[in-house]
Amino acid sequence: MSAPPQGSARDSVPGAGEDLVAAARDIASAAGSLTLRWFGRRDLGVTWKRDGTEVTEADRAAERLVRERIGEQFPDDAIFGEEEGGAIRPDGRTWIVDPIDGTRGFVRGVPLYATLVALVDPYGPLVGVIDLPVLNQTLVAGRGTGCWLGDHRCTVSDHPDLRGALVNTSDYNTFEPSQFEALRAAGAMMRTWGDAYGYFLVATGQAEAMIDPVCETWDLAPMPVIMSEAGGVFTDVAGQPDFRNRAGIASNGSLHAAVVAAMQSLPGDPDGG
CATH class of the missing domain: 3.30.540.10 (Fructose-1,6-Bisphosphatase, subunit A, domain 1)
Structure with a gap:
């Protein structure tokens, strides 16, 4: 689907x-x-x-x-x-x-x-x-x-990379420390304007990314079409475009690959701390 x-x-x-x-x-x-x-x-x-x-x-x-x-x-x-x-x-x-x-x-x-x-x-x-x-x-x-x-027709921001990007999440407790540190090391500004409001900020160009490592299908179902129609990208944390995987990343598209890569930084990985 x-x-x-x-x-x-x-x-x-x-x-x-x-x-x-x-x-x-x-x-x-x-x-x-x-x-x-x-x-x-x-x-x-x-x-x-x-x-x-x-x-x-x-x-x-x-x-x-x-x-x-x-x-x-x-x-x-x-x-x-x-x-x-x-x-x-x-x-x-x-x-x-x-x-x-x-x-x-x-x-x-x-x-x-x-x-x-x-x-x-x-x-x-x-x-x-x-x-x-x-x-x-x-x-x-x-x-x-x-x-x-x-x-007003909404579009995502044109910020090119993670340095200086506003990245939101609902709960830092759903992150591995290595994931959080990878985002901080890349220069992202991390905030907790989370839940659907975080996705709202991305779609309206006021933030660059929203990350939900753990959530539910009903939390994510509106986000793929919202992001796509605003010019952004939605995937799960592994980069797969399926809202039913109970994890979500939304971004302006330009830095999506970098966010997904940061979320793959797990304990024991060479780059994961």
């Missing part, structure tokens, strides 16, 4: 279409707006999942709204969400939903969480949306339609 078979022309891959992109944007925005009812409250109904992460009433309500809207507008499509599960349909279209990306920050009143909605088809990611409810900003991209923030 990452690329058309070899020999297929790019023009033969179906585009998203503006109406579909607009529908995805509106669904994500509605769910994001719903989460604001809970944001900043103390009574969030927080419980803990088996993996040790938080989930709130807002997560569940937002995903339920997304599922209801998709069911009304696209009844033949499958849905795969963080809170209610599902599966990606290999021979059709599947909506992938993360109702609150950054729940840990959300419950602590951090305003950088996002609602993520993606649509994938047999060719790969078709539409991707990052909705930032508190910031009132929605980034949307569709295959062949560009990457947009409101009326």
Whole structure:
């Protein structure tokens, strides 16, 4: 589900279409707006999942709204969400939903969480949306339609290499020390504007790379089409273009190979410390 078979022309891959992109944007925005009812409250109904992460009433309500809207507008499509599960349909279209990306920050009143909605088809990611409810900003991209923030078409930065590049991540605890040191040695400026907001910064040209060594499918599903349509690149940490591998690197493209190389710097490697 990452690329058309070899020999297929790019023009033969179906585009998203503006109406579909607009529908995805509106669904994500509605769910994001719903989460604001809970944001900043103390009574969030927080419980803990088996993996040790938080989930709130807002997560569940937002995903339920997304599922209801998709069911009304696209009844033949499958849905795969963080809170209610599902599966990606290999021979059709599947909506992938993360109702609150950054729940840990959300419950602590951090305003950088996002609602993520993606649509994938047999060719790969078709539409991707990052909705930032508190910031009132929605980034949307569709295959062949560009990457947009409101009326502004977004493009990645033209910074050429890691020296002086702004590189974000969600959690340094997911790095091997040798990986982190390789990035620092190359001159990268490391920050933790992470989760979907880190990808948002790359797509809008405000950062050069975002690295998630450990995450989930729903965290990454919107990112390949967003990055591609903004002129950047998305792969996993091994350089493979598949969001289902539960690890992600997004960049402006110019320094992507350098970021992947740094992430291959592991203990015991000749260059890995």
